[in-house]
Amino acid sequence: MHQLMLTAEENAVLLPWLTELAATHGTIENPELLRRAPVLAYALPPRLLEFLEEYRRNEPSAVCLISGLDVDERTLGPTPEHWRNTQHGSTALPQEIFFMLCAARLGDVFGWSTQQDGRIMHDVLPIKGHEHYELGSNSLQHLSWHTEDAFHPCRGDYVSLMCLKNPDDAATMVCDAGSLxxxxxxxxxxxxxxxxxxPDNSHLPQNTAESTGDPAQDRLRKRSFELIRSWNENPVxxxxxxxxxxxxxxxxxxxxxxxxxxxxxxxxxxxxxxxxxxxNMQDLVLRPGDIAFIDNFRAVHGRRSFQPRYDGSDRWLKRLNITRNIRGSRAWRPSAGDPVIY
Structure with a gap:
């Protein structure tokens, strides 16, 4: 595993800056923040930038782990009951921004119109009623190992996870192709x-809102759901x-x-x-402040089952998809600068 631990001195410099960026931009989905992220990322500690570049260029491992980012659970408050409740007023926005900036050094972050209402940053948490679904929001059954969005020609180069809470040490499962x-x-x-x-179940219409509120976006998303339906009926x-x-x-x-x-x-x-x-499957237990970048070309991943509490203390992660070839999905995006695939 390619691993780096942030120092107390690095946290002392990072957190005031991240807090200032959070106050300026308000939400991780702010288009201006998304646009500026690749430039802002150059202000990360040089040691961290070199570490990420080594992972990106030379592929020393399928998993890159950054540990030691300060996370105060008292500031976080309770784990949300659903991902729909997390976009605005996030108590983890400084940490989300750090996650975004690290990701920007590996490639371009992007979203799916068919997942979590087109958001760029996803929440991974247990949802009541999903305990036995084959979704990242399940809990009482293993999430089967897989390549992220394996069915889609525009799947990302990396899937990445940032841990905010993991009280039961629920393990992410990873198999590195290099071990086979x-x-x-x-x-x-x-x-x-x-x-x-x-297509996997996370892209099905029942797992997202009926409307985005924008008729043009709704038409594009309807086209995506029709394509997903056709791929289910006649798999490529x-x-x-x-x-x-x-x-x-x-x-x-x-x-x-x-x-x-x-x-x-x-x-x-x-x-x-x-x-x-x-x-060759290995368990990776993420703890608060850990960020794992998983090479979606060189690894498959899943998650062990765990017992949800639904009392505000449950496992809570953030997720980003990253591509090294954003232009490869141009036919799927409304404009060159739009990071959402329809």
């Missing part, structure tokens, strides 16, 4: 475009592996993959890959 024995797998079969990946065939055949990247989400029509060779190759992933 590729010589023992049928890599050629896994490079073939024959594997069907369907894609490879599971891509890149270098001796050190490949991965894109798979077994829970949402339709396997009925695969050839025997494809099915066997896929099952053997999944077995290796299961054997």
């Amino acid at each position: 024995d590729w010589s023992a797998l049928d890599v050629d079969a896994l490079f073939e475009s024959v594997f069907t990946q369907m 065939q894609r490879p599971v592996l891509f890149g270098d055949r001796h050190d490949p990247y991965m894109a798979l989400d077994p829970y949402h993959m339709k396997q009925e029509d695969w050839s025997e060779r494809s099915l066997n190759a896929f099952r053997e890959l999944c077995e290796q992933v299961e054997k």
Whole structure:
């Protein structure tokens, strides 16, 4: 794991600056803050900038962990009951800004119109009634391991998590592709475009608001939901592996993959890959102030089950999606400067 611990001296410099930025911009979804983030990020400690650049350029590990950011649980207040209640007046805005600025050194942050009402920064917390759903808001069952948004051609290069609360040490599960024995797998079969990946449940219409309040955005989002429906009915065939055949990247989400029509060779190759992933899965327990960047090309991730309390003390994370090629999604975004994919 690529890891850095912030010092007390770095926190002492960072927190007043982050608090000032929070007072100026008001919300992490402020378009001006999103626009300025890549420039503001240059004011981060040089040691941290060098650390992030090493992770971005040389891929020393699939997981990059930054620890030690000050988080005062008394200031945070109770864990929200739902992500819809968190956009304005966030008690964690200084920490959210730090998270955003670190992410901006790896690429461009972006959102999905079909997830959390198009927000850029998501909340990951247990929601009553979702305990057994295959969603990040579940709790009593494991969140199955997966590539984030594996079904979509515009999926991010990194998925990242910042921990605000984790009282029960619920573990994020991660498997680094570098830990797999590729010589023992049928890599050629896994490079073939024959594997069907369907949209995951977080992109379904019932998990977002009926309207954004903007008719033009609603039309675009309706188009996205129609496309997702068509992909569910007729899953697109894609490879599971891509890149270098001796050190490949991965894109798979077994829970949402339709396997009925695969050839025997494809099915066997896929099952053997999944077995290796299961054997090499590692637990990562995030604690308040931890930020984990997970390489979405080089790792799959999930989460262990935990018992929710619904009393304001539950596990609470923030999540960002990051791409190194924002122009690759231009056909999916209303304008070049719009960070939301429709």
